[in-house]
Amino acid sequence: MNSSKKLKILLLLFFFASLNLLKANNLQITSVSLINKNTVDDYLYVQFNISWDNSWRISTGAQNWDAAWVFIKFRVNGGEWQHASLSNIDNEHVVPSGVDVDATSDGRGIFLYRSTTGSGNNNWPAVQFKWLYGNDGVADNTTNIEIKVFGIEMVYVNEGPFYLGDGASVGRFWNTGDVNTNPAYISNTPIIVKCENTSLDDTQLEGDGILVDGDGGIDMDGTTSVDNSNFPTGYRAFYCMKHEISNKQYAEFLNTLTRAQQQARTYRDISGVPVLYPFPMNRNAQITSRNCIRYSNPSGGTAEPVYFFCDLNDNGVEGDDDDGENIALCYMGWPDGCAYSDWAGLRPMTELEFEKACRGPENAIPYEFAWHTTNIYNVEYTFDASNGVGTVNSYPNNPGTGTQANVQWQYTTGHDTQHDAPLRVGMFATSSSDRVNSGASYYGILDLSGTMSERCVTLGKSQGRSFQGTHGDGLLSVAPLNPGDATNTDWPGLNDNTIQTPQGSGLRGGDWNDGVNGLYVSNRSLAAEDIYVPANVGPGTQFVS
Known part of the structure; x- marks a missing residue:
């Protein structure tokens, strides 16, 4: 750069x-x-x-x-x-x-x-x-x-060493030269990292382990010599999105695509005129889990792109204060996230970068969250009409204070029909909030525990370990390739020269509907899970550069 x-x-x-x-x-x-x-x-x-x-x-x-x-x-x-x-x-x-x-x-x-x-x-x-x-x-x-x-x-996340794993969480990383209750220290000295059994990681990571050299890359196949020097281990500096992608950001992305590309990045069929499903981002074709991206029917036939906007209040009018523009996007599959990342000139982050982004150089704490404590607020948030869940500056009446960290998870957002869905991205960061009250990481990154699960490149599958860390070029695929896909051939999920499957990816950090275990920084229970979505509403993501 x-x-x-x-x-x-x-x-x-x-x-x-x-x-x-x-x-x-x-x-x-x-x-x-x-x-x-x-x-x-x-x-x-x-x-x-x-x-x-x-x-x-x-x-x-x-x-x-x-x-x-x-x-x-x-x-x-x-x-x-x-x-x-x-x-x-x-x-x-x-x-x-x-x-x-x-x-x-x-x-x-x-x-x-x-x-x-x-x-x-x-x-x-x-x-x-x-x-x-x-x-x-x-x-x-x-x-x-x-x-x-x-x-x-x-x-900005600085270059430098960090700890991987917390010695306690499901599927945690650890150094094969140490006991499995101690985290691995990622530095410019190579070590062999393995994980606790999750039944999802391959035998290489769970068995002999993977050599990780912080500033040198990884060994993909267990030969104990680096054969992917470009794999982002988290040691080198990178930028991470400050918060999850929002409904508004994804709608604006869709509005720069062709009709064929838009079809690939929505769940329901939008190829006809009129488009039959007003909210085509999920299988229910209606507002679900506050995914409120709506279309405006094109007037020029099936080749004309569809115009998308947010409409949480379901009145068909764009730009209302309560239209849910800043609510975290859900129903986004790995190919969708990769397409957005490619379009924006960014790239997916690895699960090693995820842990670095959370705890920085600090010592790992068993069962810690992104804010480096084990304390978490567990009271359901309430909202007034003026600061309701879909408003631009939505904020709860009863946020956690003191040592109780604010976060979107099952106990604060998932207990009744009013709040059983994600809320505004980065909601708890204010001019006066500290790290715990805003639910922020060591570097000030938001939403890494809770809100939406992070889709990361996994170390637990060979498709993930082949990742070279290339950045998107701003251009998505067009015919004769499958239109609307990311085209970086080193990214996980490659099929017919575009990114179409979730193989080599997984989930970290938990979401608004998860219990407390899913929010732990080092929990890897789904880190190598090939989840397609939109059957699962949880995944969102934050991209890096």
Whole structure:
């Protein structure tokens, strides 16, 4: 990765700008415009304002920061949406004072974050990203360009050693050179890791174990020498999404796909006109577990993409405050999550990265949660109409206080018909909440215990151990391949050159409907379970870079 800032000027294009308001911590991107076109070198600038709440950069403790991962989609003359190629040179982008830029080498997106220590709300006007439109086949005289700028809140996880397993949880990892009640220490010194029996992991991991070299990769097949140096062990630095993917984020993803691609990423058939099922994301074709993504019937036939929006109050109107936009998405299978990750230029995380993201370098505690204690709030949350479960800023009347950690799990969300479903992502993070009260990890990542289970690349199957950690390129498959799939051939679930099955993935961290055992950081009872969904409503996910 690199970083970014500024360059030149010339003329203005006629364009449509789409505003993407994502309010988990109120990330907003507004005032999008295209400026300073250079027809000699075929670039221009995409200008926008970006803001979000409860941001930080700290120089003690975790010594990390939160960031916005920003990427751009465009289309010409109402055609298909494409991913914009941005300059991978940091200082060719323009940002206000106090902002750092980290442009990725592939030009798929850019990280924006504070350049100095501090906390509070970010409000950064007139950010300018250099778009290399010539690289995307856009002609100099093209005028009818529509732009969408997307932002995802992320958290930086530092490079360094960490503990794997807690010495107690089901299926936990441990070092074969030690007793199974001690965690494994992942560093730049290779060790052989195995797991307690789950009946789901293969005989390699449960038997002889897998060699893990923190900064060197893994041994996939038990030869005790590294043969996958690119496997993300968690030792190297990475970014993780700050919270689970929301209904709104997935609807916006669907709205940049072709009709055939949309069909692959919804559960019910949407190929006809009219579309028969108003809520096509689950088998019930109605609002279920607060999955409230609804379609608007296309007027132009079966080839025209369907428009999706959130409609938890079921009145057919988009944009109401109680439409459930920020509720955690459920009914998302592994192929769906991989498609979103590829589209966004991110990648799935491994289960080793999951444990690193939870506990950081801290010692493992038996049966600990992501907030590094064994305390958990167990009273069902209540809500008023003004802050109801589907509202943009939903928050309970009776949150846990003191040492009782707030989290979405069976006792707080699953005891009656009103709350038997996930709630708002990142709900408990406020300007005054601490790690325990917000249910946050060592690094400040939310929703890792509870809310939705994390779909991770497993160490317990050969398909998972083949993962090379490549990032998405922003483009999904098209015919003659199965349309709408991720295309990274090293990702688990590969079938006919696209990601179509869950083989090599599994679940970590538990969900809103789980009992307490499922929420333990080191519980691996489903870590190698090939769950398809949507028969199981639990899985969501958080992606990494």
